[in-house]
Amino acid sequence: MRALLLAALWLHLASSLLLMGAFFMLLLAGAPRASAARRWDQAVVAGSRVLVLLALGSGIVWLLVRTALFESRAQAALDPRAVLRAVLDTWPGFVWLARHGVLLVLAAFLATRPDVGERRNWIAARAEALLLAALALALVSGSSHAAAITPGTLRAVAVDVAHLVGTGLWLGGLVALALLLRAAGRDDDAEARAYAVRAARRFSRAALLVMIVLMASGVMNAIAQVESIAGLAGTTHGRLLLAKLAVLVPILVLAAVNRTRILPALSGPDAMRRLAAFVALEAVLALVLLGLAAAMTLTTPARHGEPVWPLPFRLSLDALLDVPATRWRALLGTQLATAGVVGLMVSFLLRRRRAPVLAGALALVAVGAGIGLPPLVVDAYPTTYRRPLVTYHAASIASGMATYHEHCAACHGAAGAGDGTLADLRSPPASRRHAGELFWLVSHGTPARGMPAFGGRLAERRRWDVINFIRLLGAADASRTIGRRVEPDRAWLVAPDFTVAVGPMAPGALRDHRGRRMVLVVLYTLPGSRARMTELARSYDVLWIMGVEVIAVPRHASPEAIGELGSSPPVLFPVVTDGNADIVATYGMFAPGPHAELLVDRQGYIRAIWEGATGGMPQAAAVQAQVEKLNEEKSPPPFPDDHVH
């Protein structure tokens, strides 16, 4: 079923693109006078009549198959009500309707066979057909992957339209040009040959421009849809794109040969026939390229996929941090490689002695890569770029902590700091590994070093929980540098999210405050904290006006927690009455002791920590002074990711 969908889509796209490019080529060549040129013009128009019918037919097949897939039953394709629903009630269906409406108008226009003897009429007829074909093609973007990008939908769609229309101009132009060259090469008509040569030169100039637009829009599309190297190498969508690029290389080589070698010497019928053959070959490769592009539109964009890293290694600049001696090597290698790339560019500009310069440049690049890359190589696994299944949340961390103490602490030590017999989890290399790599190591173990595999023993969620906890171990260790004073513009310690459950009401979350308010997380124990809690209740209105929400978390969950704080002065900030153990376990890692306060900025980073055990209770004025510092910050960092890395 999917193969049929792909075939229909390919045929539909190919005929739409050829249709548009054909009329572009006709207009580029100009109104024909010689009889051979006239015959070519007639043949192209006759061909376009077939193409528009093909586009309509394959479009209808595509719609029927898509309806069947959409309703996940084959009979739906022939059920008029289901098809009507797919057309009228879905956005892609609506776009389909508009596109095929335009194609129908085009078909009717082409069927009229008007008299185009006068030059003005010829131009009007061909330009109108070009306009309609371009409109039909541009509408394809309306329901493409680009239309699903938010924010910036309009920009993404505009880039996609440029890519599609550019492809149409280039591919359709190529096919029409090949036909013209063949016709002119066969005839012994000098006028027709001159016409063909002029057309080929004009197309060559236009195609260069179109190719630049195509590459620019292609790169922008790829950045929007693939986003990362991992997406490119590790997902079906990304690999199709790589295949597409691989097909593009011979096309560009062919185009370059045509432009620089054959086109300048285009005189006799032989050269013309050879160029026709080369151009036809380029067009066939372009149709293969189109097949890959069609397959890409039917796969999930790489940015939504789960990449499976195909190589046993990856390159990472972090690797240099651990072994300072390798930095020089990497630096030398990159310098050499850069010199090689410059040499490559120079060799393309040279007219003489190009071959030795080219060879030397390539050798430099190879040697540079050979010297510079090995120090950057670190181990990688198929799951290296997997996104964690669970977010960095107190509930997950607490569950991970329990699992860790049960299964991991015996070897890695209770603090994970190498106090056991196995690796230190808080410092490099463990701390520099991607979460996905830790997941692989936890799941499959490293038998050589005595680490068992937990893939069969712990459910996937629990393994991710453990990884969240390992990240917290590292973060808690590093958090000792965060004191009672906010360091301006230094936000790095992500506050783990937690659930704020006040009484039996629908619970909220810490992250609900992101972008709106700072949060003072207060972990307290009665009766020791009573004086400070009273002071907080009194100064709550001031804190609120300064942009702070206070969330109080008693060390033990109790439905009576609010009442226990007393009613004079009234306590109006949220007091968590459920799920406290998770929060205390998580935030207690940053600040152990009976009373602690953590100031979280608007972006969701912990910026100051007051710990009752060391230095006594925080003063209201001291807290407000730090809040003021945060209010003065001009350029907030981006929101932290919900998952660990």
Add this chain to the structure above:
Amino acid sequence: MPVWQVALVLNLTLAVGLALGYAAWGRRAEALDREFGDARVQVERLERERAACAAGARAGEQQWEGRGVVRAIYPQLLVITHEEIRGLLPARTTSFRAAPPALRESIRVGDPIRFSLRGTVADDAALVALERW
């Protein structure tokens, strides 16, 4: 008619067709959406008014139901952290006038409660009934 004129007419027709299509269909869909939203708000308001009437309120008054936790008790006011009260307030902490002062005698700070409010707007909505949740 020469082809260039046909092409011109065709383009004009396309442009006019698109404009008319948007005017007739796109704008009507937007208007219908708006009307639907307005109607739903009105239905909710009428339903609250009917509920209030059934509970013996004066004409024009509405009734709202809410759930929350008591945070502070004053002689005339109750401060309640509440969930969203549909048609009146989002989830937040609000102080409400207690219409029968006796209401506050049955509760303590920290109690989860369900409550009924009656009034015409948010500013004059007063607590008319509450019970432990």
